[in-house]
Amino acid sequence: MTGDLLLFAFSAGLAIAFALAMVVQKTPVRSVLALVVTFFGMAVLAVMLAAPFIAAIIVIVYAGAILVLFLFVIMLLNLNEEAREKETRPVQRALGLVAALALGGLLLGVTLRAPAPPVGTPSAGPRIPLLDEIPVIGRLLFSDYLFAFEAVAVLLLAAAVGALILSKRRMD
Amino acid sequence: MSPLPGIAPMSVPPAAFLAAGTILFVIGLIGALLKRNALSIFLSIELMMNAVNLLFLTWGRMRGDASSHVIVFFVIAIAAAEAAVGLAVFVALFRARQTIEVDRVNLLKW
Amino acid sequence: MSPATFDLLAAIAKIAVVWAITLAALLPNLVWMERRGAGLIQDRPGPNRVGPLGLFQALADVLKMFMKEDVTPLYVDKLLHTVAPAILLVPALTTFAVIPFGSSIPVLGREVKLVIADVNIGVLYVFALTSVGVYGLVLAGWASNNKYSLLGGLRSSAQIISYELSMGVSAVAVLVSAGSLRPSDVVAWQAANVWNCVPQVVGCIVFIVAAFAETNRVPFDLPEAEAELVAGYHTEYSAFKFGMFFMSEYANMIAASAMIVTLYFGGWSLPFVTFTGVWGGLLSMVVFWAKTLFFICVFIWVRWTLPRFRYDQLMNLGWKVLLPLSVLNLLVVAWIVATKGGA
Numbered sequence: 040m041t042g043d044l045l046l047f048a049f050s051a052g053l054a055i056a057f058a059l060a061m062v063v064q065k066t067p068v069r070s071v072l073a074l075v076v077t078f079f080g081m082a083v084l085a086v087m088l089a090a091p092f093i094a095a096i097i098v099i100v101y102a103g104a105i106l107v108l109f110l111f112v113i114m115l116l117n118l119n120e121e122a123r124e125k126e127t128r129p130v131q132r133a134l135g136l137v138a139a140l141a142l143g144g145l146l147l148g149v150t151l152r153a154p155a156p157p158v159g160t161p162s163a164g165p166r167i168p169l170l171d172e173i174p175v176i177g178r179l180l181f182s183d184y185l186f187a188f189e190a191v192a193v194l195l196l197a198a199a200v201g202a203l204i205l206s207k208r209r210m211d
Numbered sequence: 212m213s214p215l216p217g218i219a220p221m222s223v224p225p226a227a228f229l230a231a232g233t234i235l236f237v238i239g240l241i242g243a244l245l246k247r248n249a250l251s252i253f254l255s256i257e258l259m260m261n262a263v264n265l266l267f268l269t270w271g272r273m274r275g276d277a278s279s280h281v282i283v284f285f286v287i288a289i290a291a292a293e294a295a296v297g298l299a300v301f302v303a304l305f306r307a308r309q310t311i312e313v314d315r316v317n318l319l320k321w
Numbered sequence: 322m323s324p325a326t327f328d329l330l331a332a333i334a335k336i337a338v339v340w341a342i343t344l345a346a347l348l349p350n351l352v353w354m355e356r357r358g359a360g361l362i363q364d365r366p367g368p369n370r371v372g373p374l375g376l377f378q379a380l381a382d383v384l385k386m387f388m389k390e391d392v393t394p395l396y397v398d399k400l401l402h403t404v405a406p407a408i409l410l411v412p413a414l415t416t417f418a419v420i421p422f423g424s425s426i427p428v429l430g431r432e433v434k435l436v437i438a439d440v441n442i443g444v445l446y447v448f449a450l451t452s453v454g455v456y457g458l459v460l461a462g463w464a465s466n467n468k469y470s471l472l473g474g475l476r477s478s479a480q481i482i483s484y485e486l487s488m489g490v491s492a493v494a495v496l497v498s499a500g501s502l503r504p505s506d507v508v509a510w511q512a513a514n515v516w517n518c519v520p521q522v523v524g525c526i527v528f529i530v531a532a533f534a535e536t537n538r539v540p541f542d543l544p545e546a547e548a549e550l551v552a553g554y555h556t557e558y559s560a561f562k563f564g565m566f567f568m569s570e571y572a573n574m575i576a577a578s579a580m581i582v583t584l585y586f587g588g589w590s591l592p593f594v595t596f597t598g599v600w601g602g603l604l605s606m607v608v609f610w611a612k613t614l615f616f617i618c619v620f621i622w623v624r625w626t627l628p629r630f631r632y633d634q635l636m637n638l639g640w641k642v643l644l645p646l647s648v649l650n651l652l653v654v655a656w657i658v659a660t661k662g663g664a
Contacts, residue, residue: 041222043222043223044222044223047223047227047228051227051231054231054235055231055234055235055238058235058238058239058258059238061242061254061255061258062238062241062242062245062246062255067248067250067251067254068398068401068463070250070251070254071254072401072456072460074254074257074258075456077235077258077261078261081235081261081262081264081265084228084231084265085264085265085268087223087228088228088265088268088269088271088272089272090268090271090272090280090283091440091441091442092280092442092445093264093268093280093283093284093287095442095445095446095448095449096284096287096445097261097264097287098449098452098453099445099448099449099452100287100288100291101257101261101287101290102452102453103449103451103452103453103455104291104452104482105257105290105291105294107452107455107456107459107478107482108294108295108298109250109253109254109294109298110456110459110463111459111475111478111479112250112298112301112302113250114459114463114471114475115475116302116305118248118250118305118311127247127314128314132244132245135241135244135245136241136244136245138244139237139240139241139244140237140241142237142240143233143234143236143237143240146233146236146237147230147233147234150229150230150233150266151226151229151230171441172277172280173441173442173502175277175280176277176280176281176284179277179278179281180281180284183278184278184281184285187285191285191288191289191292194288194289194292195288195291195292197292198291198292198293198295198296199295201295201296201299202295202296202298202299203299205296205299205300205302205303206299206302206303208306
């Protein structure tokens, strides 16, 4: 096996193993930590896909900010108890599992059988020069995707204000 | 899946990346369907979104297209906004009902 | 020798050099420097019994850390309690992988650049590691099953993520003027033009203040608040794990000083000097570590001089003063670069 295949096997295996761990864990704190490791594995996979900038963004924003926010909420509200009661809807949950697995098989079949992009037709966007995609992304963000960029900026502002209002305690 | 002309071929077959992304998506889906704690459901949804990011990056690498990176960038920004608001909703829910299990939030059920 | 093996051997040699300098030479002596420096500022001798001038005090401390009994409180999550110091230490040490500690040394006819990993997103990598280091603090506070530790851990992580923003935005101003995210490009720009602390004074000051907050050093060390929260998030830790917390604090300090030197004070470069050949490369290494040592001394000096901020003052400073200043700095720099038609 070449080094690349080994690295892929290790990081994909790590990501999948800890994703399963996240689903199996009973306490939310351990689920969050398992998800952090999963995101690290996915960041390594992103670097292998010639997207080191996106890999850094995944670690900084997803693993470093969003999941820390999750941990804060769990710790401050003390939400770490395991579910004590019996399963209330076992049949529904079993059916859900079967349906999810069936969907998974269907998706795998479709994605792996999809035909290659036809040779010769250029794609819509610019080619990524390998490992140097930051200027390309910057230019795209401020030309073709400018409206989306500004809209996301407004969305983040609205989310910040909304979160503040929703979680404020009533002062009456 | 042969690459487009002018793009360096991938050293690991792209089918492997697509399979990994799809498996992670399905694991997230299973978590979202089976868990009762609202926070765990939310975590599984975040996993699903990141799995889709991985798939986008794979297709972008296969076609040599940088717009997939831009799409992933926006997905991450939107996930951040969604996490902030979602957690604020959970905090408000916990204050009102003292529980965060989705099975107990059933006042509007028939 | 094939290029691949040459690169591998060069990388191993560079890692060995950086580890030797930071772990073996700097870290233990930092303990000594801190305590003698404290004594100097407070007009008392400081440790002077163990060895000449008290230089073996660090060795004595390390031996003590190893030999003490490891007390773990009862109802803690054992896995998280054990892993938390490691999560804090590893990012602090891994930061050195992207920092250029010298120009380049010609070996066997090839130029070996004195960076362990010259990735094109080097500066972002450092911020990613800072974000990950937050987990160590939060978990240490949580896993101790102790109200005061939890409070200390949460305060500390809230402080770190708040100051990360101003630090990042000031660094972005530097990156805009250098035109690249690679640390060696930033240093090369500074070697060719002027050290970044001169045109971007505001950004430099914001970055240094934010670096103090990131490493939990006074005046921002309320999370460790020796007089208030017992010892904050590392109250329930003893022996070797406690030693790891302290190692990681000093490693963070060294890494923060190295980042300040790289981004704002020219890295390994001196004005009007070009470093060529083997001796040039070695001299550039000496220059870099001398500058880093200077900033470490500034860290120690400030610690024993200033009082501690209250938590609300701390958060006010981070959000209402430093963040707007750094954004203003970024706007001015971006405008200058855009109008000059720069990179």
